[in-house]
Amino acid sequence: MKTLVQALLICFTLQASAQSPTLYTSKPTEAYKDKAATQKAGIFISNAHLSYYEKINKRLVQVDRDYESPLYIVDTQNLKEYYTEDAPEAPTPIIEMDEYYGSPHLFTTVAGLKVREYPSSTASVLGTVLIGTAVPIEFYPYYKDAWVPISYNDGYGYIAAQYLGERPVMSELIQAYKATSDVSEQRKYAERILELGWNSEDAATQKAIQFYIDFANKQDETEKVALLKLQLEAIKAMPKEGDTSKVSKLIRKRQFGFALNEKIEPIDGFDIDWIHTYIGYPLDESANLEDCALGDYEGNSYFNSAEFITHDLDHTYKVRKMDMINKNGFIIDNQLMEQYTTEQVFLKLAKGLITLIEPLTHTYYIAVDDVLYSFEFYNNELLRIELIYYC
Known part of the structure; x- marks a missing residue:
């Protein structure tokens, strides 16, 4: 199953302080750690964007970066103010393009790779990315302790460059698993197989989940096994792409939607007095003209x-997002879900409705017409439900 994480990992431009016009490398161009060009730092691919730089002289350009020392380019003849068509391909080991990504990239090669707030092993962890995730590359560093910036959760973070390379192959991971009898080594490979499965097409996803279930059973990991079995059933029962008939039927029967004090949201939204009674009063209001979910005379009203x-x-007042606290809830097939609803209970209720699973954030998605409902869990409790609009 291809995840949202991979779709969201887009090309990041090195930056520090603005200067125009943007320069582009007309061919792969090496950069150095020092002005004297005695220490090679790495190489820029063709048409890498250099938006933040300083021209030291005709033969030296300083490229500035957030949180890291600047880089220096001496082959300034390679720097142009325009994009070069038919430029030379990216150097090895960078992958030019493949079935997974359409521009120069590498893949994450370990499970649970941490995304850091800054390029440091002591920086705060923003989250993790799955093994086999495509990471766009504009600058490939030569040194082992380097960091690569990536887009992450509407912002950006950094991952260790040493864990980037060719996309792992499922069969090779399985072979490596079978070649060792050490349980810790088996776990390492089993976790990689599972994550790679989540980052693959459905058939590979199902195979990887079953593989990990077999491993976890041997380790008596009953809770993990129970969750994976339900996720596997949910994947097998997923509706065909574009088929939202089951959800639509529940909506027409008033058996699917946000709830407040066990009352499902009316077609025209909740009465404001009902909202005041069970949620309170708005903290802020806005009308963002760029918000495509809003029509004429519509705005957002934010409550606690x-x-x-x-x-x-x-x-x-129609719900767009709801934290599962107090009297807030959601109804599926006449069953009320609230704060203490577990993933297992949700997976049983939503079987046949779920269209996408994001395993790292324990988030499940149900599509209907032009919207997407996201159900986020934390510590095996329902945390938040949000209505996401396609636009």
């Missing part, structure tokens, strides 16, 4: 534990 789309003329 929920966000509503409001209509100025009709005075309606």
Whole structure:
């Protein structure tokens, strides 16, 4: 199953302080750690964007980077103010393009690779990325302790360059697993197999999950096995792409939607007095013209534990996001879910409705027409539900 994480890892431009115009490398161009060009730092691919730089002289350009020392380019004849068509391909080991990504990239090669806030092993961990995730590369560092910037959660972070390379092959990981009898080594490979499965097409996903179930059973990891079995069942029962008929039917029967004090959201939204009683009063309101989910006369109203789309003329309040606390909830097939609903309970209720699973964040998605419902869990409790609009 291909995850959102991979789709969100887009090309990141090295930056520090703005200067124009943007320069582009017309061919792969080496950069140095020092102005004297005695220590090679790495290589820029063709058409790498250099937006933040300083021209020291005709034969030396300093490229500035956030949180890291600047780089220096002496082959300044390679720097152009325009994109070069048919430029030379990226140097080895960078992969030019393949079935997974359409521009120069490498892949993460270990499970649970940490994304750091800054390029340091002591920096805060923002999260992790799955093994086999494509990472766009504009600059490939030569030194082992280097870091590579990536787009992450609407911002960016850093991952260790030493864990980037060719995409791992499932069959090779399975072979490595079978070649060792050491349980810790088996676990390492089993985790890589599972993560690579989550980052693959459905058939490989199912195979990897079953493989890990077999391993976890031997280790008496009953809770892990129980969750994986339910996730595997959910994948097998996923509706065909574009088929949202089951969810639509539940919505028409008033058996699917946000709930407040066990009352499902009316078609026209909750009454404001009902909201005041069980959620409180708005903390802020806004009308973002760039928010494609908003129509004419609509805006967002932010409460302590929920966000509503409001209509100025009709005075309606429709839920857009809801934290699962107090009287907040969600109904699926007449069953109320609230804060203490577990992933296992949700997976049983939503079987046949779930269209996507994000394993790292324990988030599940249900598509219907032009929207997507996300169900996020934390510590095996339902944390938040959000309505995401396709636009």
